[in-house]
Amino acid sequence: MATPRKTRVAVLISGRGSNMVALIEAAKDPTYPAEIVLVLSNRPDAAGLARAAEAGIPARAIDHTTFTDRASFDSVLDAELRAADIDLVCLAGFMRIFTPSFVAGWAGRMLNIHPSLLPLFKGTRTHKQALDAGVRLHGCTVHFVVPELDAGPIVAQAAIPVRQGDDPDSLADRVIVQERRLYPAVLALVASGRARLEDGRVVIAESAPDGALLSL
Template structure:
């Protein structure tokens, strides 16, 4: 059986990328990272990948007049590297239906809030402004909406008195590094079954069969 080939899209430091690389190196995720793509030339995620000998390519959003052209460039790189699962690890671009349809059911994202609460780019700010006592992170399949796909896994963290966006983000990030590799592992092992909005995690029976 061929291994899944991961294509990881990033926009910044790539700390979630680092946790995924470590999980692959440990053998926790039985897959290969085929390519890392960043939408900014100076994204440190590219350097993290290159240090590990992983193909790393900048596809710069501002170099394209239209989003469709940018997404076609992304898809060209992913398909050229035989990617079977797209992983959005801090990728700060909303993907159009054209891209999503190219990898239907094969795109995972991590979001720093307990969806469906606080979707979008400012989850920590929004959570603090609302006054919630608990926040966290969510791994979900990507659909055509914004942070609206079926939920695979979530982790909660307390919101503490005096928290700032930075302090809350740091605690949430620790949980992101735990549940994102775990969710990718479940996908790669074929242990996720989606029924509408619900994602069932299949357990491995004795002998290794599902």
């Protein structure tokens, strides 16, 4: 019997690529349903590019500062992804806002991880936002990307308690641990078809290990 084709994944980064590394490590398992075949960054100095190359994955930069507008950058990025026969795009600290046409072209095939329990605390400085709001739970969310920032259908979340004496750095340190667990688990669900979009919402197969996706 022929081995099923694995989902071909591109990871987009702007910095160190810590979540990218978690995805790469997970994909080393022969039973994992996705393979990381390309890493792209909008910043030539992104440390994650070297980390991807060390793992033997094609990695290159498309410097957004050399483009006159957002649409031109998105067009080149789209061409790179399609030339590599990418099935699914994972944003991992990719600090660019896409044009609506780019998002439409990858609708249902692009995931993002955000360091808050969406719909709370969209945008940046989420850990400070959480502390300022006085919430008792904080965490991270993996969602499908839509044109509105940090607003797509949620696949899964992981939560941590906010402790007395926490500051943005201590919260960030604990949330990133959950991010590195959650993102590979969600990618496996989506790549295997156990998590899918139906009428703008995510449906997860009953056999999926949902208990492993939420940590209090």
